[in-house]
Amino acid sequence: MRNLFNFSIVVLAIFMAACGSKKNTESEEAVEEIVIPEPVIEYGFNLDSFVVERDTVQPGWTMSHMFQGYGLTQYQINIAAEMAADSSVGLRYIKEGKDYLMLCDREDTAKKLLYCIYPKSIVEYVVFDFTTDSIIVEKREKExxxxxxxxxxxxxxxxxxxxxxxxxxxxxxxxxxxxxxxxxxxxxxxxxxxxxxxxxxxxxxxxxxxxxxxxxxxxxxxxxxxxxxxxxxxxxxxxxxxxxxxxxxxxxxxxxxxPFLMAPVKYSRISSGFTMKRFHPVQKRWKSHLGTDYAAPHGTPIMATADGTVIAASYTGGNGNYVKIYHDEVYSTQYLHMSGFAPGIKKGVRVRQGQVIGYVGSTGLATGPHVCYRFWKNGKQVNHRAEKFPPSVPMPDSILPKYLEFIEPIKARLDSLPITPYVVESDSINV
The missing domain is CATH 3.10.450.350 (Nuclear Transport Factor 2; Chain: A,)
Incomplete structure (x- = not known):
């Protein structure tokens, strides 16, 4: 009888344990099925906290169009636009096709606007904050x-x-x-x-x-x-x-x-080189061309090829808008056919190598946008692309050993880097 009793207790214990295990498993399964969604974060805002409206700037829109329908007064819109145009923000106008976000109050059926987020670029964006009486407009950056x-x-x-x-x-x-x-x-x-x-x-x-x-x-x-x-x-x-x-x-x-840059523009092509005999496209006659023409899009920045002093920033019928720079007692340069001069460029101004002095145009005797670059050596116009300029001054002996030690592993990295081959994707390449 005692054995039967003990057996019954063992069976009951096993049964209760099994039931308990089943309940725990069911409970655990139930917990696992509860999934808490991750908050939707954009531009540092938890979008789950707002009514979110997305829109796109349409052709001809101003900031007033963007803010219409959100309960803002024209005065508020004007203040926001003025603050956005400030140099610290730099948003003077909105661009067609740009997507933006409006974050509205979830508790307000009138769709009260709290924030407007306008992306300036892939990194920068502008936040308009209407949550207080004082409008706040600031430029922010994504990480x-x-x-x-x-x-x-x-x-x-x-x-x-x-x-x-x-x-x-x-x-x-x-x-x-x-x-x-x-x-x-x-x-x-x-x-x-x-x-x-x-x-x-x-x-x-x-x-x-x-x-x-x-x-x-x-x-x-x-x-x-x-x-x-x-x-x-x-x-x-x-x-x-x-x-x-x-x-x-x-x-x-x-x-x-x-001492001199190889060219006065960065993106261009040579449309006419230095030659003693060229058929002039405007005057329709053969004459010398004592300069190098760099064809480039209208408005391309033109740089001073060396340090110097502006001795002319003027206009003539043939040269159009031009700048001439005195570099030293040996060299001078001239830049012709500009659409206009860079701010502050006038006679007597000192300029630095690489400084923008004007912009590509087609003023004067020109058939298309380009800059004619002319180069004087000892008072005579020469082909700058054939000139051999003196080498730069070497690094002082006191720091040269440290420099050579510094570049040794870097040079090895460059030398070991394989050249990525050019893969032609079409039958022709237009340059």
């Missing part, structure tokens, strides 16, 4: 990251640096930035209007990304270019930490910067 990257490529027939870069970057803005940065490193040593098929390049640079999407080239840190069989290196280096003096130097410690 972005920066990462070191490497790129390489080659120039093929009927191509150029921009095409080679665009194959990999696939973004017109980043391609333009990268081309400008690379050309900037070698602006004193390589004529980018004479690139040859087979020329190659490599660069170590920083890339900015937001929400995992690249949007900008930060800077070129180190670069290499093979042009017509010659190799050129450029390493960014802080020469003097106290004065924060930074420059680009080659593999031997010589500064990349030279």
């Amino acid at each position: 972005w990251s920066i990462e070191e990257k490497m790129i390489s490529g080659e120039i093929i027939k009927n191509s150029n640096l921009t095409f080679a870069l665009d194959q990999q970057l696939k973004d017109i803005n980043m391609t333009g930035e990268m081309a400008e940065h690379i050309a900037g490193v070698f602006a004193w040593t390589i004529d980018f209007f004479r690139l040859h098929p087979g020329d190659e390049f490599k660069a170590i640079y920083t890339e900015k990304s937001v929400e995992g999407k690249p949007f900008s080239v930060g800077e070129i840190k180190y670069a290499w270019f093979r042009h017509q069989g010659l190799e050129y290196y450029g390493f960014k280096y802080v020469v003097n930490a106290d004065s924060n003096k930074v420059g680009f130097f080659d593999e031997k410690g010589k500064e990349m910067k030279r």
